[in-house]
Amino acid sequence: DAKTTQPNSMESNEEEPVHLPCNHSTISGTDYIHWYRQLPSQGPEYVIHGLTSNVNNRMASLAIAEDRKSSTLILHRATLRDAAVYYCILRAAYSGAGSYQLTFGKGTKLSVIP
Protein backbone atom coordinates (compact mmCIF):
# COMPACT_ATOMS: atom_id res chain seq x y z
CA ASP A 1 0.00 0.00 0.00
CA ALA A 2 1.14 3.52 -0.71
CA LYS A 3 2.28 5.43 2.40
CA THR A 4 1.14 8.74 3.79
CA THR A 5 3.11 11.32 5.76
CA GLN A 6 1.47 13.63 8.29
CA PRO A 7 2.82 15.98 10.95
CA ASN A 8 2.78 14.44 14.41
CA SER A 9 0.84 17.28 15.98
CA MET A 10 -0.82 20.61 15.27
CA GLU A 11 -2.50 23.30 17.31
CA SER A 12 -5.38 25.54 16.45
CA ASN A 13 -7.32 28.27 18.19
CA GLU A 14 -11.00 27.67 18.70
CA GLU A 15 -13.27 28.99 15.92
CA GLU A 16 -10.38 29.35 13.48
CA PRO A 17 -9.90 27.24 10.35
CA VAL A 18 -7.52 24.29 10.48
CA HIS A 19 -5.61 22.86 7.54
CA LEU A 20 -4.27 19.35 8.14
CA PRO A 21 -1.76 18.30 5.47
CA CYS A 22 -1.01 14.84 4.13
CA ASN A 23 1.67 13.79 1.65
CA HIS A 24 1.20 10.69 -0.45
CA SER A 25 3.74 10.91 -3.25
CA THR A 26 3.45 7.22 -4.22
CA ILE A 27 -0.33 7.23 -4.62
CA SER A 28 -1.63 5.15 -7.50
CA GLY A 29 -4.29 6.23 -9.93
CA THR A 30 -7.02 4.15 -8.31
CA ASP A 31 -6.30 4.96 -4.65
CA TYR A 32 -8.98 6.79 -2.71
CA ILE A 33 -7.88 9.31 -0.10
CA HIS A 34 -9.76 8.79 3.17
CA TRP A 35 -9.67 10.76 6.40
CA TYR A 36 -10.72 9.38 9.73
CA ARG A 37 -10.42 10.90 13.17
CA GLN A 38 -10.28 9.37 16.61
CA LEU A 39 -11.51 11.27 19.61
CA PRO A 40 -10.10 10.28 23.01
CA SER A 41 -11.34 6.90 24.22
CA GLN A 42 -13.46 6.33 21.11
CA GLY A 43 -13.18 4.30 17.94
CA PRO A 44 -12.14 6.07 14.73
CA GLU A 45 -14.81 8.03 12.90
CA TYR A 46 -15.07 8.59 9.16
CA VAL A 47 -14.61 12.21 8.13
CA ILE A 48 -14.41 12.42 4.35
CA HIS A 49 -12.93 10.81 1.27
CA GLY A 50 -12.16 11.67 -2.33
CA LEU A 51 -10.47 10.46 -5.49
CA THR A 52 -9.54 13.42 -7.66
CA SER A 53 -11.88 16.34 -7.08
CA ASN A 54 -12.22 18.44 -3.96
CA VAL A 55 -15.00 17.26 -1.66
CA ASN A 56 -17.18 18.96 0.92
CA ASN A 57 -19.45 17.53 3.56
CA ARG A 58 -20.98 18.72 6.81
CA MET A 59 -17.85 17.89 8.78
CA ALA A 60 -15.01 19.12 6.59
CA SER A 61 -13.58 19.80 3.17
CA LEU A 62 -10.93 17.81 1.34
CA ALA A 63 -8.63 19.59 -1.04
CA ILE A 64 -6.67 17.28 -3.36
CA ALA A 65 -3.63 18.52 -5.26
CA GLU A 66 -3.82 18.33 -9.03
CA ASP A 67 -1.07 15.69 -9.14
CA ARG A 68 -2.74 13.87 -6.22
CA LYS A 69 0.55 13.65 -4.36
CA SER A 70 -0.83 15.57 -1.42
CA SER A 71 -4.12 16.53 0.15
CA THR A 72 -5.40 18.81 2.89
CA LEU A 73 -8.25 18.27 5.31
CA ILE A 74 -9.91 21.56 6.15
CA LEU A 75 -11.98 22.13 9.27
CA HIS A 76 -13.64 25.47 8.68
CA ARG A 77 -14.13 26.46 12.33
CA ALA A 78 -12.36 24.35 14.90
CA THR A 79 -14.27 23.56 18.07
CA LEU A 80 -13.06 21.89 21.23
CA ARG A 81 -14.88 18.75 20.07
CA ASP A 82 -12.56 18.58 17.05
CA ALA A 83 -9.56 17.77 19.26
CA ALA A 84 -8.59 14.31 18.03
CA VAL A 85 -6.03 12.29 16.10
CA TYR A 86 -6.62 12.69 12.36
CA TYR A 87 -5.58 9.90 10.04
CA CYS A 88 -5.00 10.24 6.29
CA ILE A 89 -5.36 6.83 4.64
CA LEU A 90 -5.06 5.58 1.08
CA ARG A 91 -7.36 2.77 0.01
CA ALA A 92 -6.91 0.85 -3.21
CA ALA A 93 -10.08 0.72 -5.25
CA TYR A 94 -9.47 -2.94 -6.00
CA SER A 95 -7.82 -5.47 -3.77
CA GLY A 96 -6.75 -8.79 -5.17
CA ALA A 97 -6.91 -10.28 -1.69
CA GLY A 98 -10.55 -9.29 -1.40
CA SER A 99 -9.91 -7.20 1.65
CA TYR A 100 -10.46 -3.50 2.07
CA GLN A 101 -8.95 -2.82 5.43
CA LEU A 102 -7.75 0.60 6.50
CA THR A 103 -4.01 1.00 7.03
CA PHE A 104 -3.54 3.61 9.74
CA GLY A 105 -0.34 5.51 10.39
CA LYS A 106 0.26 7.56 13.52
CA GLY A 107 -1.86 10.47 12.32
CA THR A 108 -1.82 14.09 13.41
CA LYS A 109 -2.87 14.94 16.93
CA LEU A 110 -4.88 18.14 16.76
CA SER A 111 -5.13 20.27 19.88
CA VAL A 112 -7.72 23.06 19.99
CA ILE A 113 -6.98 25.98 22.26
CA PRO A 114 -9.98 27.77 23.82
Place this chain on the structure above:
Amino acid sequence: GAGVSQSPRYKVAKRGQDVALRCDPISGHVSLFWYQQALGQGPEFLTYFQNEAQLDKSGLPSDRFFAERPEGSVSTLKIQRTQQEDSAVYLCASSLRTVSSYEQYFGPGTRLTVT
Protein backbone atom coordinates in the same frame (compact mmCIF):
# COMPACT_ATOMS: atom_id res chain seq x y z
CA GLY B 1 -29.80 4.47 14.29
CA ALA B 2 -27.76 1.98 16.29
CA GLY B 3 -24.08 1.94 15.60
CA VAL B 4 -21.49 -0.78 16.06
CA SER B 5 -21.46 -2.12 19.59
CA GLN B 6 -18.79 -4.11 21.35
CA SER B 7 -18.75 -6.01 24.60
CA PRO B 8 -17.32 -6.06 27.10
CA ARG B 9 -15.93 -2.53 27.04
CA TYR B 10 -13.18 -3.50 29.47
CA LYS B 11 -11.66 -6.88 30.17
CA VAL B 12 -8.94 -7.83 32.61
CA ALA B 13 -7.48 -11.27 32.11
CA LYS B 14 -4.73 -13.12 33.88
CA ARG B 15 -1.93 -14.34 31.69
CA GLY B 16 -2.88 -17.71 30.23
CA GLN B 17 -6.64 -17.16 30.31
CA ASP B 18 -8.83 -17.32 27.23
CA VAL B 19 -10.99 -14.30 26.33
CA ALA B 20 -13.85 -13.72 23.90
CA LEU B 21 -14.69 -10.29 22.55
CA ARG B 22 -18.01 -9.64 20.86
CA CYS B 23 -18.92 -7.28 18.04
CA ASP B 24 -22.44 -6.38 16.89
CA PRO B 25 -22.14 -4.62 13.52
CA ILE B 26 -24.69 -2.32 11.98
CA SER B 27 -27.58 -4.38 10.64
CA GLY B 28 -27.20 -5.20 6.96
CA HIS B 29 -23.49 -4.42 6.77
CA VAL B 30 -21.70 -6.98 4.65
CA SER B 31 -18.13 -6.29 5.71
CA LEU B 32 -16.72 -6.67 9.20
CA PHE B 33 -13.19 -5.86 10.32
CA TRP B 34 -11.22 -6.36 13.52
CA TYR B 35 -8.33 -4.07 14.43
CA GLN B 36 -5.88 -3.99 17.34
CA GLN B 37 -4.70 -0.66 18.75
CA ALA B 38 -1.72 -0.48 21.07
CA LEU B 39 -1.30 2.54 23.30
CA GLY B 40 -0.21 5.59 21.33
CA GLN B 41 -0.42 3.84 17.96
CA GLY B 42 -2.91 3.76 15.13
CA PRO B 43 -5.17 0.74 14.76
CA GLU B 44 -3.71 -2.28 12.99
CA PHE B 45 -5.73 -4.68 10.86
CA LEU B 46 -6.34 -8.17 12.18
CA THR B 47 -8.97 -9.85 10.04
CA TYR B 48 -11.85 -9.26 7.60
CA PHE B 49 -15.19 -10.96 6.95
CA GLN B 50 -17.51 -10.64 3.99
CA ASN B 51 -20.79 -11.95 5.38
CA GLU B 52 -19.82 -15.20 7.13
CA ALA B 53 -16.69 -15.82 5.07
CA GLN B 54 -13.35 -14.88 6.60
CA LEU B 55 -11.54 -13.62 3.51
CA ASP B 56 -8.42 -12.21 5.10
CA LYS B 57 -6.76 -13.15 8.37
CA SER B 58 -3.30 -11.98 7.47
CA GLY B 59 -3.12 -9.57 10.40
CA LEU B 60 -3.75 -12.08 13.17
CA PRO B 61 -0.50 -12.04 15.18
CA SER B 62 -0.48 -15.71 16.14
CA ASP B 63 -2.53 -18.88 16.08
CA ARG B 64 -3.80 -17.96 19.53
CA PHE B 65 -6.11 -15.47 17.81
CA PHE B 66 -9.28 -16.75 16.22
CA ALA B 67 -12.29 -14.91 14.81
CA GLU B 68 -15.67 -16.07 13.58
CA ARG B 69 -18.89 -14.66 12.17
CA PRO B 70 -21.03 -17.77 11.74
CA GLU B 71 -24.30 -16.17 10.60
CA GLY B 72 -22.89 -13.15 8.87
CA SER B 73 -23.83 -10.71 11.60
CA VAL B 74 -22.34 -10.89 15.12
CA SER B 75 -18.62 -11.64 15.29
CA THR B 76 -16.43 -12.95 18.08
CA LEU B 77 -12.68 -12.49 18.43
CA LYS B 78 -11.17 -15.13 20.68
CA ILE B 79 -7.70 -14.99 22.16
CA GLN B 80 -6.38 -18.16 23.75
CA ARG B 81 -3.72 -18.29 26.46
CA THR B 82 -3.47 -14.51 26.67
CA GLN B 83 -0.05 -12.90 26.96
CA GLN B 84 0.90 -9.45 28.24
CA GLU B 85 1.66 -8.29 24.72
CA ASP B 86 -2.02 -8.88 23.86
CA SER B 87 -2.96 -5.89 26.03
CA ALA B 88 -4.55 -3.39 23.66
CA VAL B 89 -7.84 -1.94 22.50
CA TYR B 90 -9.63 -4.24 20.08
CA LEU B 91 -11.79 -2.38 17.59
CA CYS B 92 -14.51 -3.75 15.38
CA ALA B 93 -15.74 -1.96 12.26
CA SER B 94 -18.44 -2.69 9.74
CA SER B 95 -19.14 -1.40 6.25
CA LEU B 96 -22.21 -1.59 4.05
CA ARG B 97 -20.37 -2.82 0.98
CA THR B 98 -17.06 -4.40 0.17
CA VAL B 99 -15.67 -1.66 -2.03
CA SER B 100 -13.10 0.87 -0.91
CA SER B 101 -15.30 3.89 -1.44
CA TYR B 102 -17.55 2.95 1.45
CA GLU B 103 -16.66 4.16 4.90
CA GLN B 104 -16.16 1.92 7.90
CA TYR B 105 -18.11 2.46 11.09
CA PHE B 106 -16.20 1.67 14.24
CA GLY B 107 -17.37 0.49 17.62
CA PRO B 108 -16.01 1.96 20.87
CA GLY B 109 -13.56 -0.90 21.32
CA THR B 110 -12.78 -3.40 24.05
CA ARG B 111 -9.81 -2.53 26.22
CA LEU B 112 -8.03 -5.75 27.15
CA THR B 113 -5.52 -5.73 29.97
CA VAL B 114 -3.53 -8.89 30.59
CA THR B 115 -1.93 -9.06 34.02
